[in-house]
Amino acid sequence: MMFAEEACKDQPVTQGLWKVLIVDDEEEVHHVTKLVLSDFIFNSRKIEFLSAYSEAEARNLLNRHNDIAVVLLDVVMERDDSGLKLVRYIREELKNHLVRIILRTGQPGRAPESNVILEYDINDYKEKTELTAQKLFTTMVATIRSYRDIVTIDKSRKGLEKIIKASSRIFEIQSLKRFASGVLEQLCSLLNMENDAVYSTIGGVTAAREDDGFTI
Template sequence: MDVHQATALALRGLEVEARPIQLLHAHSASEAYELLTRNRDIAAVLLDVVMESDQAGLFLVRRIREELGDDAIRIILRTGQSGMVPQIDTIRAYDINDYKTKSELTRTALFACLSAAIRSYRQIRELKDAKRDLEEQGLELIRSRTKLRALTDHRERVREEERKHIARELHDNMGQYLTALRIETSMLEMLFPEPNPEVFKRLHTMRELIDQTIMDTRRMVSNLRPAALDLGLVSAAEWLISDFQSRTGIRCGLQTPREGELDLDQELATTLFRILQESLTNVSRYADAKHVDIRITRSSGLLQLEVRDDGCGFDPAAVREKTTFGLMGIRERVLIYGGSARIESALGQGTRLWITLPLIELEKSP
């Protein structure tokens, strides 16, 4: 009786995890390799060292691991003579999972060895399946985030175009109508050769209301899209800071390179302007600051925006637990351009915001 028949007899009628053990037989390393190539769901291999050659079994181990790329299958090496292949050296050199001499593989020992190998194989496959599922979920999450950022980018572009359109309509139409009304009011005054206190009082009130409406309209136009943006980021930042100081009384310092050194496209300049605008809005609402420093720099292929205030600061851990749409919006705007946003703060120590954008990516952005 050869080893194949003896093994089949020893395992006849036995089950592992309520399933019968199925044996596939190969009488050479090459035949075993072909068998394993056709059947990729084999759980364990009982492998003789000596087949076509004295080292055929060991060479097959390497082919299984390296050529087939199968690191889940459990390989139990069997040798006819103890010491023929040094056990410790073999385990070190080859990716095998157990090493037995044929004499010690009684029916019980053989069943115990295979049971452990099959359970181990199942657990490895389950882990691999779970890992694959996690990787697929991760890829799907990345795709979803990419689509979300593309949608955010599209939304911001549409919003900016709508702001430009509304600002232009207010400036071109409403502004003209208000100017015409003011001229008509002045003409009415000229139609009364003799002073009429009541009429002049009402005309004066009308003129004041028209002037106030003109000022409000100009402010709305500037808030929607300041004309300074057409002159570049530096000019827009200077206008924004001047308006911010006059409204809040908070002093601001601004450091920028010369306008020509930035050379930013209109969309990026608008994005950075909106980030700065949102940052200053947060300062005025929450920081209780006296002074704000703003720096825009360009060096080593990076564009950086830093906003630092001397206000009350906050606990970053507490803020992370809240939904802060302003900070989320800043991060999303930056991520669209492949950049990063970092915020440092502590209670009583002010707040610091860093925006970093890679210029190489900016040049490639549509």
């Protein structure tokens, strides 16, 4: 009995909820955001909120959760550029280009919108004073929809890569045994089967001749 391990690993992007990380050093911002979006549902999924009150706390959560859909990020926290440094960390160190980042600032003069939107890989820039309940709701719908579509494209790309690798590996296999094992391994990969998927191999077969043919 053999277990197709590596080919079957496929972590889900979400588990029934859209994960939204709120990064802000003001408790009231966390409270109001959760209150406004408490009944939010998109594609039959509600929001799971994660809260960080500093750049360090946000880094910790981002390392533990690789399926965060949206980061609502304050610019000025323990430092004037804490939020901007976190953007660099997400995109350049974590190499996470799927998560959508919305900068929210109460001090736009510290980080002018035109400069920030050009220099940093963010997806939206909002002043806290302009984010009414309705605008926050609308922004979240558009942002999560964008995240959903990007994840779908990314999964399609990975699926295509699996198909290409499967084809090349199958034709490189020389023996029948290795060929059969390779086919099953690639099927496991292409069908996104879990780690507990198993297949068995047969060491040999016996054929007995009868009047009307063979019995295997």
